[in-house]
Amino acid sequence: MSLRYSILASGSTGNALYVESEEHSFLVDAGFSGKQMEALFGQIDRDISKLSGIFVTHEHSDHIKGIGVLARKYHLPVFANEKTWRAMESSLGVIPTEQKFVFNMETVKSFGAVDIESFGVSHDAAEPMFYVFHHSGKKLVLITDTGYVSDRMKGTISNADVYVFESNHDVQMLRMGRYPWNIKRRILSDVGHVSNEDAALAMSDVIGDRTKRVYLAHLSLDNNMKDLAKMAVTQTLEGCGLIVGEQFGLYDTDPKIPTILTAV
Incomplete structure (x- = not known):
């Protein structure tokens, strides 16, 4: 099985990307309310509670609106760089420390056969970064903002x-x-x-x-x-x-x- 993906929604009103391998599944951003995110997952017949993590690009509301709710409700790990964490924490509400992970820019995190590479972009946010997913010689790029x-x-x-x-x-x-x-x-x-x-x-x-x-x-x-x-x-x-x-x-x-x- 290769990577599979669904662009759950994209636009100025909110953004979210779902990516899965045979062993792991990932969400990049959650720019909608918790209920709206659950409805989007329902449309692709996937379970939010199975996510290996939520990966944040930057702190603007059309990318983080639902992250706090989803993290608390489903006990999900959240990954962001240090400057983004500082910029968005007050908007997310309390997330348990054990669910908060630092993913610095220009680094790679591996989840089984999936390597997730972060890279910086030029946007008016604290330290905006996007992601490249690598799996079995395949490459999926997300670059907006x-x-x-x-x-x-x-x-x-x-x-x-x-x-x-x-x-x-x-x-x-x-x-x-x-x-x-x-x-x-x-x-x-x-x-x-x-x-x-x-x-x-x-x-x-x-x-x-x-x-x-x-x-x-x-x-x-x-x-x-x-x-x-x-x-x-x-x-x-x-x-x-x-x-x-x-x-x-x-x-x-x-x-x-x-x-x-x-x-x-």
Whole structure:
């Protein structure tokens, strides 16, 4: 059995990724209430109590809203780096010390045959980091919430089998939209979120021979649309010589509906 995954939900209202091997299962972020998280797990017919751990990317509420509730109710270990722990502890409520684990940036933790590698991104959080899952020669990458994708990040995430990749906004929709200018400036900055086109340009540098699936994630409800994101990313990738639908598939994610459990 290889890794299997479901993007439980992705968007500006909340984010959560489920990954499992034959021996372990993992949740990256829980940006919804405990009840909503339980409903999402029900849609993929999986048991939250079986999780080997919850892995935190950063302390923003659309990534941690349900972590405290799930950790207490199901006695789950929670992994985050030290700065993220300090930034989010007051939001999570009391979690028993024996359930709190430090997972520092640019390190690897192993769970049986699964190696989970952490790497830093550029976002306005205490010490934001995302994850690469390695199992039996397969590689699954989650990268959202970054203002740009550096060469260092590209080196870590290159030539993965599956990418869950931020494609947050259409620049024109954002500039013309209802957000106040200080919020627009934050999103467009190097510690904000990548646009459809910038995401595609970064993808063009990391997609490799083994890449089979790319999921467009963390779409803004106000400043993007699924069809627009897919069209913009496809056009940019094809301009870089990468043929969507032939070399790899390009897929949507949803803010409320999980993707089907899929093997890497």
